[in-house]
Amino acid sequence: MKQLLSKIKYYLLAFIVLETVTVLGLSKNQAAKEEILLSKHVAELQTAYRVTVDTYQLVSQTIYDEVVNQPEIIDIFTGAYQADAAAQKQKRDRLFATPTYQNLRKKNLK
Secondary structure (H helix, E strand, O other): OHHHHHHHHHHHHHHHHHHHHHHHHHHHHHHHHHHHHHHHHHHHHHHHHHHHHHHHHHHHHHHHHHHHOOHHHHHHHOOOOOOOHHHHHHHHHHHHOOHHHHHHHHOOOO
């Protein structure tokens, strides 16, 4: 009888050890899969972010080149910082009268 109980104890201990090893192995495998999946998603987000920033930079540069960096606009801004209030208002009114500003205003961008 003691021999049977001793064998059962060893089998139970072996079973518990095998179960522990199996559960730990499965947990590590699951964690590794999650890490790979998260890394993939992070890489996708970084790519999307980079593309978005590059696109906005291109659009901003195009707007600057096509709209802001024009002789008429530069003339309006020239000396506005040092001008008196009346001259600043006159320059502001000229800027607000430009077609570009009017289009932006129609689209609710001021």
